[in-house]
Amino acid sequence: MRNGSIPPGWSYNPSRCIERLILVLLALAGFGIALYLSLYQWAVFSTVWEPFFGAGSQNVLHSQLLHALPVPDSALGALGYLIEAVLGGAGGNERWRAQPWLVIFYGLTVASLALVSILLVIFQSAFLNAWCTLCLASAAISINLVGPVMDEVLAGLQHIKRESALGDSLWRAFWGLKPNVAANH
Amino acid sequence: MLPRIINLILGVWLMAAPAVLEYAGAARTNDRIAGPLAASCALIAAWEITRALRMVNAMIGIWLLIAPWLVAFSGINVANSTLVGFLLLGCALTRGRIRHSFGGGWKSLWESRRRRSQTNAE
Numbered sequence: 573m574r575n576g577s578i579p580p581g582w583s584y585n586p587s588r589c590i591e592r593l594i595l596v597l598l599a600l601a602g603f604g605i606a607l608y609l610s611l612y613q614w615a616v617f618s619t620v621w622e623p624f625f626g627a628g629s630q631n632v633l634h635s636q637l638l639h640a641l642p643v644p645d646s647a648l649g650a651l652g653y654l655i656e657a658v659l660g661g662a663g664g665n666e667r668w669r670a671q672p673w674l675v676i677f678y679g680l681t682v683a684s685l686a687l688v689s690i691l692l693v694i695f696q697s698a699f700l701n702a703w704c705t706l707c708l709a710s711a712a713i714s715i716n717l718v719g720p721v722m723d724e725v726l727a728g729l730q731h732i733k734r735e736s737a738l739g740d741s742l743w744r745a746f747w748g749l750k751p752n753v754a755a756n757h
Numbered sequence: 758m759l760p761r762i763i764n765l766i767l768g769v770w771l772m773a774a775p776a777v778l779e780y781a782g783a784a785r786t787n788d789r790i791a792g793p794l795a796a797s798c799a800l801i802a803a804w805e806i807t808r809a810l811r812m813v814n815a816m817i818g819i820w821l822l823i824a825p826w827l828v829a830f831s832g833i834n835v836a837n838s839t840l841v842g843f844l845l846l847g848c849a850l851t852r853g854r855i856r857h858s859f860g861g862g863w864k865s866l867w868e869s870r871r872r873r874s875q876t877n878a879e
Contacts, residue, residue: 579860581861582858722807
């Protein structure tokens with residue numbers, strides 16, 4: 573049974589709970605940072621912690637782009653991190669084949685949050701000429717999550733492809749509805 | 758791992774360089790777009806499963822080599838851009854060690870089933 577949790581042709585199990593625990597903790601750290609920044613953007617706090625760049629954080633966090641939506645960007649970031657933490661923690665050691673949909677939604681969330689982070693770092697550095705330490709820390713966390721998450725996504729996609737090649741429908745494989753899980757092994 | 762660490766540092770350096778070397782204008786904007794991109798790709802490519810992203814850094818390296826002539830940089834920017842571009846490209850082209858196997862990797866997703874089972878058997 574233990575062997576069965578490693579995808580065919582793989583040297584390790586990408587869904588191991590112990591590894592995902594670290595990713596969940598990272599996402600929660602990102603959530604904490606984003607929540608703090610959004611409380612500042614909502615004017616709950618009057619100052620923001622900025623050890624290196626002087627007025628940089630204020631300039632970035634009060635810039636027009638970050639207030640273009642009805643809620644500040646960091647509130648959306650906090651929500652994104654919370655979703656990442658939940659999707660990262662849900663499911664067991666074999667979720668790459670038990671819940672491929674979960675793994676794929678997780679990967680999409682992580683990838684889109686990382687992409688937005690990269691764009692925001694470019695925005696603040698190239699166009700505002702200002703830096704915000706906590707924004708950079710948050711961006712580093714979300715970009716750093718991409719690598720360790722994508723292995724699970726690949727295992728999930730390979731599983732779906734394998735199942736559909738065996739005659740199952742893509743749809744059923746995506747939702748992990750295959751009844752005879754043990755049939756491959 | 759080392760090529761990715763070097764590229765990460767180069768990306769961060771590109772972000773800091775306009776302030777350290779005191780230049781502005783097109784060169785600053787260029788480096789502050791290329792810098793975050795290069796650092797992010799280096800960070801993601803540090804993982805074996807997403808190692809392919811090193812190729813984005815190879816392209817950024819090539820861009821940094823030609824940008825001084827296209828965007829009319831001057832003085833210190835030309836030297837900085839050329840040096841960083843050269844190092845970035847060199848490190849990006851180094852594949853590094855792949856210790857794990859991933860069932861044929863990403864390309865297995867668009868291979869026919871027969872070819873993939875051959876790859877797995879190898």
